[in-house]
Amino acid sequence: xxxxxxxxxxxxxxxxxxxxxxxxxxxxxxxxxxxxxxxxxxxxxxxxxxxxxxxxxxxxxxxxxxxxxxxxxxxxxxxxxxxxxxxxxxxxxxxxxxxxxxxxxxxxxxxxxxxxxxxxxxxxxxxxxxxxxxxxxxxxxxxxxxxxxxxxxxxxxxxxxxxxxxxxxxxxxxxxxxxxxxxxxxxxxxxxxxxxxxxxxxxxxxxxxxxxxxxxxxxxxxxxxxxxxxxxxxxxxxxxxxxxxxxxxxxxxxxxxxxxxxxxxxxxxxxxxxxxxxxxxxxxxxxxxxxxxxxxxxxxxxxxxxxxxxxxxxxxxxxxxxxxxxxxxxxxxxxxxxxxxxxxxxxxxxxxxxxxxxxxxxxxxxxxxxxxxxxxxxxxxxxxxxxxxxxxxxxxxxxxxxxxxxxxxxxxxxxxxxxxxxxxxxxxxxxxxxxxxxxxxxxxxxxxxxxxxxxxxxxxxxxxxxxxx
Amino acid sequence: xxxxxxxxxxxxxxxxxxxxxxxxxxxxxxxxxxxxxxxxxxxxxxxxxxxxxxxxxxxxxxxxxxxxxxxxxxxxxxxxxxxxxxxxxxxxxxxxxxxxxxxxxxxxxxxxxxxxxxxxxxxxxxxxxxxxxxxxxxxxxxxxxxxxxxxxxxxxxxxxxxxxxxxxxxxxxxxxxxxxxxxxxxxxxxxxxxxxxxxxxxxxxxxxxxxxxxxxxxxxxxxxxxxxxxxxxxxxxxxxxxxxxxxxxxxxxxxxxxxxxxxxxxxxxxxxxxxxxxxxxxxxxxxxxxxxxxxxx
Numbered sequence: 181x182x183x184x185x186x187x188x189x190x191x192x193x194x195x196x197x198x199x200x201x202x203x204x205x206x207x208x209x210x211x212x213x214x215x216x217x218x219x220x221x222x223x224x225x226x227x228x229x230x231x232x233x234x235x236x237x238x239x240x241x242x243x244x245x246x247x248x249x250x251x252x253x254x255x256x257x258x259x260x261x262x263x264x265x266x267x268x269x270x271x272x273x274x275x276x277x278x279x280x281x282x283x284x285x286x287x288x289x290x291x292x293x294x295x296x297x298x299x300x301x302x303x304x305x306x307x308x309x310x311x312x313x314x315x316x317x318x319x320x321x322x323x324x325x326x327x328x329x330x331x332x333x334x335x336x337x338x339x340x341x342x343x344x345x346x347x348x349x350x351x352x353x354x355x356x357x358x359x360x361x362x363x364x365x366x367x368x369x370x371x372x373x374x375x376x377x378x379x380x381x382x383x384x385x386x387x388x389x390x391x392x393x394x395x396x397x398x399x400x401x402x403x404x405x406x407x408x409x410x411x412x413x414x415x416x417x418x419x420x421x422x423x424x425x426x427x428x429x430x431x432x433x434x435x436x437x438x439x440x441x442x443x444x445x446x447x448x449x450x451x452x453x454x455x456x457x458x459x460x461x462x463x464x465x466x467x468x469x470x471x472x473x474x475x476x477x478x479x480x481x482x483x484x485x486x487x488x489x490x491x492x493x494x495x496x497x498x499x500x501x502x503x504x505x506x507x508x509x510x511x512x513x514x515x516x517x518x519x520x521x522x523x524x525x526x527x528x529x530x531x532x533x534x535x536x537x538x539x540x541x542x543x544x545x546x547x548x549x550x551x552x553x554x555x556x557x558x559x560x561x562x563x564x565x566x567x568x569x570x571x572x573x574x575x576x577x578x579x580x581x582x583x584x585x586x587x588x589x590x591x592x593x594x595x596x597x598x599x600x601x602x603x604x605x606x607x608x609x610x611x612x613x614x615x616x617x618x619x620x621x622x623x624x625x626x627x628x629x630x631x632x633x634x635x636x637x638x639x640x641x642x643x644x645x646x647x648x649x
Numbered sequence: 650x651x652x653x654x655x656x657x658x659x660x661x662x663x664x665x666x667x668x669x670x671x672x673x674x675x676x677x678x679x680x681x682x683x684x685x686x687x688x689x690x691x692x693x694x695x696x697x698x699x700x701x702x703x704x705x706x707x708x709x710x711x712x713x714x715x716x717x718x719x720x721x722x723x724x725x726x727x728x729x730x731x732x733x734x735x736x737x738x739x740x741x742x743x744x745x746x747x748x749x750x751x752x753x754x755x756x757x758x759x760x761x762x763x764x765x766x767x768x769x770x771x772x773x774x775x776x777x778x779x780x781x782x783x784x785x786x787x788x789x790x791x792x793x794x795x796x797x798x799x800x801x802x803x804x805x806x807x808x809x810x811x812x813x814x815x816x817x818x819x820x821x822x823x824x825x826x827x828x829x830x831x832x833x834x835x836x837x838x839x840x841x842x843x844x845x846x847x848x849x850x851x852x853x854x855x856x857x858x859x860x861x862x863x864x865x866x867x868x869x870x871x872x873x874x875x876x877x878x879x880x881x882x883x884x885x886x887x888x889x890x891x892x893x894x895x896x897x898x899x900x901x902x903x904x905x906x907x908x909x910x911x912x913x914x915x916x917x918x919x920x921x922x923x924x925x926x927x928x929x930x931x932x933x934x935x936x937x938x939x940x941x942x943x944x945x946x
Contacts, residue, residue, distance in 0.1 A: 616906070616910070
């Protein structure tokens with residue numbers, strides 16, 4: 181008995197050691213990620229320093245005569261998939277242009293949580309870029325934290341001499357007709373695939389839902405994988421990346437508006453039910469990775485890059501976010517999520533990341549000067565070069581720019597071709613109170629534990645709750 | 650030297666007042682402000698808030714997710730208490746009574762998870778449960794049991810039981826040490842006397858070890874219950890975020906979601922009050938249930 185006990189202890193020990201080793205691996209992985217991020221920043225920083233030298237000289241010569249804008253300017257910006265090198269450069273140029281202004285950066289991946297106490301105590305920063313976890317434009321407007329920019333916007337001109345309100349690709353969100361934020365980043369969700377693999381294997385890039393299903397079927401047969409993956413921990417990736425454009429294609433701006441405002445009976449409409457049936461069809465065919473329920477966004481993206489899956493719905497930031505983990509032979513391909521019926525153009529619903537000025541800003545003049553300063557062709561081009569995404573400003577020509585990745589040039593050309601892509605709009609983002617319960621039921625539908633009818637019941641109950649009934 | 654009454658009170662105040670002040674700032678103030686905020690509609694990210702009376706409490710009773718979170722919490726409490734206590738007791742007795750040479754080594758090995766952060770444990774086990782490259786599914790496939798492989802954390806049925814395993818694994822070491830300390834204080838003569846009376850090892854365990862170890866067992870159980878009710882949300886948040894479809898949400902993780910992701914801080918505070926009340930009730934009941942006369946031989 182003693183011997184068998186000792187043996188079981190040996191087994192327990194070796195298991196323990198193995199787990200410890202794994203823990204160490206996990207730890208290293210984390211560190212590696214952090215190092216990569218640091219490296220990223222460092223390389224961004226180098227760029228910034230070099231390019232700044234040129235801009236600073238220019239800035240100083242222009243800087244005179246702007247002395248009225250002075251003092252401390254606090255800027256809060258979230259650093260996520262797009263990195264912070266663009267911000268560093270813009271702010272540095274702004275300081276050169278306005279030498280009497282000292283900019284304080286409040287930046288980082290958790291900055292929204294870190295700055296929360298400042299907003300709660302009515303001592304907010306002057307300018308805020310609203311993006312990332314822990315931030316909500318709708319909530320900030322409801323709480324009266326953002327300055328009404330309606331009148332100011334009608335007068336302001338950009339440094340390029342254009343009327344700013346006429347220069348946006350997508351107009352600012354309105355709340356009861358008032359403008360509280362200016363859309364800075366033209367984000368859009370879509371579906372990514374490995375273009376190199378598709379070319380090598382001869383897979384057809386989907387152009388509508390039917391061809392999407394047939395390509396997924398072919399990949400499932402050939403590769404023996406579930407072709408589609410997304411994050412189940414954040415179901416809004418699927419909601420914003422796949423369903424929202426699907427609803428845009430099926431019912432236009434009107435349907436999108438009814439969905440985000442929680443209109444009674446909207447989920448029971450024929451065109452909505454038809455889209456949900458498409459999701460159920462993907463699940464029943466076994467095209468959705470059955471492990472997606474527990475994946476966070478990084479895990480799902482890693483699986484996609486490792487070839488465990490072939491399609492993933494993410495925004496434009498994916499290549500930048502995963503730059504350090506992308507295999508060498510991997511080539512990013514982007515299409516708007518192909519949920520539309522045959523013969524219809526792809527649908528895109530821009531997801532805008534805005535810049536706003538705090539209602540209680542200490543230095544509103546400097547804040548306005550900064551917002552004016554940012555919306556120029558120069559910084560819009562730089563934005564695409566630094567982040568691989570698009571700034572929400574018209575007339576930026578990326579087609580000849582060597583510093584912009586190929587997928588962005590192709591996607592940009594596609595988005596600007598109305599025969600290929602139709603752009604739809606929603607009045608404002610969906611509130612977390614509505615998005616969360618709908619997202620939960622959506623996960624269940626995609627896992628196959630509830631039916632389309634049950635999903636619709638849940639979604640209707642969520643909209644009723646949201647309307648306060 | 651005799652102390653005057655004044656000196657005595659001054660000394661007492663010197664000892665107690667700073668402690669009380671710290672207790673008031675870090676325990677009483679958050680407790681009462683949590684209770685206070687539960688009567689407000691407040692996003693938690695702005696200064697503006699509105700008094701709404703007991704509306705948050707009405708909402709609590711009508712929220713379909715709340716009963717599920719309570720159930721999940723008590724599922725974790727029961728499985729963790731049994732899992733940790735049985736294994737910790739087994740290892741403690743084995744190491745103390747069987748006189749194995751490598752005892753100090755095993756002590757370190759078993760205590761090892763306790764020095765790791767819960768966050769690291771959560772991430773580590775997320776890798777172990779990974780459906781395609783995780784240790785568990787790969788292991789099952791290697792031994793020909795691939796029909797048992799499943800997306801553990803991604804399944805509404807298996808996600809919660811899957812969280813229990815790392816919670817138990819991470820908890821054994823501390824309680825094993827606590828029980829080992831208790832066993833060390835039991836005089837060998839009781840076991841010798843029991844052996845002379847013809848008691849076998851199993852009887853010795855139930856009649857000598859358990860009664861004399863009862864104070865440690867009681868503390869350990871209470872500690873597991875309290876830390877599970879208050880702290881299980883960390884591992885849930887790391888491993889599943891409460892999903893899929895709320896199948897692993899515990900009260901704490903649902904509080905976090907409401908307060909910090911859905912901007913219903915007032916409602917989050919109400920859930921906090923519920924956790925406090927349920928924790929107090931549970932501890933009170935356990936105290937009653939586990940009350941025994943102190944055993945002395």
